[in-house]
Amino acid sequence: MLWIVLSAIALPAGIVLALFIAPVEAFQGDPYRILYIHVPSVVAAYVAFTVTCVASVLYLWRRAPQYDRLAASSAEVGQVFLTLVLLTGPIWGRPVWGAWWTWDARLTTALILWFIFAGYLMLRAWAGPAGAAASAAVAVIGFLDIPLIHWSAVLLRTLHPRPAVFRPDPAMPGSMLAILIFNMAAFLLTYLALLTVRVRQEAERARLRAAQETG
Amino acid sequence: MRTLLAVMRKDLTIEGRSRDLIPAMTLLALLLLALSGSAGIRGASGAIVIWIAVVVSAAIGLTRSFGQETDQEQIYGLRMAPVDPGWIFLGKSAANFLLVVAVELISLGAAVVFLDFPAGGQIAPLAGVLFLGGAAVVSLGTLLGAVLAITRLREALLPLLLLPLSAPAVMAASGATAKLVGTPPEPVTSEVALLCAFLTLFTALGMVLFEYAVED
Numbered sequence: 001m002l003w004i005v006l007s008a009i010a011l012p013a014g015i016v017l018a019l020f021i022a023p024v025e026a027f028q029g030d031p032y033r034i035l036y037i038h039v040p041s042v043v044a045a046y047v048a049f050t051v052t053c054v055a056s057v058l059y060l061w062r063r064a065p066q067y068d069r070l071a072a073s074s075a076e077v078g079q080v081f082l083t084l085v086l087l088t089g090p091i092w093g094r095p096v097w098g099a100w101w102t103w104d105a106r107l108t109t110a111l112i113l114w115f116i117f118a119g120y121l122m123l124r125a126w127a128g129p130a131g132a133a134a135s136a137a138v139a140v141i142g143f144l145d146i147p148l149i150h151w152s153a154v155l156l157r158t159l160h161p162r163p164a165v166f167r168p169d170p171a172m173p174g175s176m177l178a179i180l181i182f183n184m185a186a187f188l189l190t191y192l193a194l195l196t197v198r199v200r201q202e203a204e205r206a207r208l209r210a211a212q213e214t215g
Numbered sequence: 216m217r218t219l220l221a222v223m224r225k226d227l228t229i230e231g232r233s234r235d236l237i238p239a240m241t242l243l244a245l246l247l248l249a250l251s252g253s254a255g256i257r258g259a260s261g262a263i264v265i266w267i268a269v270v271v272s273a274a275i276g277l278t279r280s281f282g283q284e285t286d287q288e289q290i291y292g293l294r295m296a297p298v299d300p301g302w303i304f305l306g307k308s309a310a311n312f313l314l315v316v317a318v319e320l321i322s323l324g325a326a327v328v329f330l331d332f333p334a335g336g337q338i339a340p341l342a343g344v345l346f347l348g349g350a351a352v353v354s355l356g357t358l359l360g361a362v363l364a365i366t367r368l369r370e371a372l373l374p375l376l377l378l379p380l381s382a383p384a385v386m387a388a389s390g391a392t393a394k395l396v397g398t399p400p401e402p403v404t405s406e407v408a409l410l411c412a413f414l415t416l417f418t419a420l421g422m423v424l425f426e427y428a429v430e431d
Contacts, residue, residue, distance in 0.1 A: 060427045115379035122375060127366040137362040137428040138376060141355070141420065145380050148413055152383035155390060155405060 003193035010186035014040075017179045025176075034092040036180060040187035041084040042110075048078025048191055049117070053143035056136035065206060066199075068132045071139055072124055073198035077191055079117050085110055108153035109146065116142040129209075218298040222306025227313065229283060236279055236314055240272035244322045247271065252329030261330035262392035266385045268322045270352055273315050274374040277356040280311050281364035290364060301422035308357040308421070315349045337395045340403075344395065347407065348388030351414040352381050358421035362428040384413045 018036035025032035051074040059067035089107065090100040101107065120138050123131055172180070230236055247268040248261075256264055284290040293303060323345065326332035334341055356377050363369040363376075391406035 060424070112379050112382045116376070119372070119376040119379060123363075123366065123372055126368045126372065131366045133428055134362045134366050137424050138359070140424070141358065141362075141380060141417070144416060144420065145383065148383040148409065148416070151409055151412075152386040155387065155409075 003189060003196055007186065007189040007193040010182075010189050014179070014183040014186040017182060022176055022179045023173070028096050031092060031095040034088050036183045038085060038088040038092060039180060040184040041081045041088065043184050044187045044191045045078045045081035045085060047188065048074045048081060048195075049113075049143060049146075051195075052078065052139050056139040059136045060133065060140070065132070066203070068136065069199055069202040069206070070195075071136060073195055073202060075117055075120055075124075075139065076198060077194045079114070079121060080194070081187070081191065082110065082114050082117070086114060103153075105150055105153035109150045112149050113142075113146060116145065216302070218296075218302035219306040219309060222293075222303050223309040223313075226280065226307065226310035230310075230314065235283075236276045237317060240276045240314065240318045241321050243275060244268035244272045244318050245325050248322060248325045248329050257331050258333060259393045259396050261326045261332040262396070263389040264330065265319075265322050265326050265332070265392065266348065266389040269315065269319055269349065270378065270381055270385050271374065272318050273311075273352055273356050274377045276314055276318075277311060277353075277360040277377070278370050278373045280307060280357065281360040282369070285364050300426040304357065304361065304421045304425040305418075307361070308353055308418070311357050311360075312350055312353045315353050316346065319345045319349050333396045337400055340395050340400075341392065344388060344391045344403065344407070344410075347410045347414065348384060348391075351384040351388070351410050351417070352377075354414055354417040354421060355381050355384070358417055358424060361421070361425055384410060387413075 014036065018033050022033065022036065024030060052071045055067045055071035055074065058064070059071060089110075093102070094100050120135065120142060123138060124135050127134060248264060251261070251264040281290070284293060294300065296303070323332070323334060323341075327334050356373075359373055359377055359380070360369075363372055366372065387406040387409040391403040391410075394401040394403050394406070
């Protein structure tokens with residue numbers, strides 16, 4: 001409940017900051033403001049898939065159903081954020097690069113990752129509870145595949161800006177950086193809120209199924 | 216090592232008697248190459264068509280590789296055998312690899328005929344890339360086949376997962392194939408390094424995960 005309340009406050013506040021308080025960027029003008037949604041979504045998606053991978057390893061090792069539920073819920077929420085990344089990216093790219101899409105390393109990696117977790121969620125949907133071990137294995141395979149996908153895409157050329165924030169001297173004025181970090185925190189809170197809701201739903205569903213089976 | 220050879224011989228004997236896979240995989244690969252040829256793809260850009268044909272037909276073949284183990288629950292017998300499950304995985308991979316190599320050679324021949332693919336001067340390095348890329352796709356595909364063996368609708372799921380997961384191997388292999396037949400041929404060191412990393416990662420992961428994934 002705490003996460004839901006916090007994210008319900010932080011998310012709209014972050015949008016207001018991004019649209020009205022953050023300064024206009026010198027070269028890109030207003031379209032750059034989509035950065036405040038795009039970058040936090042990327043962070044939330046990768047955090048979510050990391051949680052899925054860790055929970056899947058724990059499930060394969062310990063076989064405790066709560067790890068399976070955590071992995072499934074986190075992957076679902078992560079896929080929502082990754083979809084947001086793939087939708088906001090082209091909207092930003094069109095005015096700034098002059099193209100909706102380009103086969104740059106980061107875009108290619110994000111797109112293939114989206115397909116991998118789409119397949120993972122299909123596996124979840126089709127296999128049901130019997131597919132828990134298979135899903136966990138696929139999550140681990142998919143997560144370990146990410147660096148290889150990125151490597152193979154780097155063999156092509158890269159247009160996407162280099163990371164401006166995650167480095168010792170962030171290449172961004174303090175006012176922009178502060179708002180971006182606020183939005184990252186807001187998106188991570190939203191991730192936690194959605195994750196808690198989904199994990200709780202899955203736990204309830206498992207209890208219901210167990211109750212039905214014992215009659 | 217004896218386990219590897221025994222499992223591989225078993226799978227190849229089954230294929231030799233039933234002839235289930237090779238005709239289906241080859242037909243699919245030929246079909247894809249013929250369609251691309253009729254759509255006007257010519258020359259070095261045929262490299263990606265060859266690799267799409269290989270990975271799609273591998274996806275079809277690998278579903279059967281473990282399908283034949285689960286039809287009558289033979290997989291539990293295989294799992295109960297007093298041998299290291301990692302070697303069973305390697306044996307299945309080796310048999311699948313030979314099937315995929317057969318499809319690759321036929322695809323390459325068909326690409327030369329249908330797509331004017333200039334394979335001429337570079338046969339030895341091209342064969343190296345075909346073997347390495349084929350092994351990379353097979354290591355991941357065999358692992359996925361094992362993981363999905365007992366799930367419902369595995370025939371639909373395997374291609375859905377194998378295609379995006381093998382994307383780095385397919386991109387590197389087709390990039391290397393295109394570079395080798397270019398004029399002049401370009402070095403393919405980074406592509407080969409990526410394929411080796413892919414092959415090593417998923418072979419090691421397969422040997423470890425095979426035991427856990429086929430447990431239920």
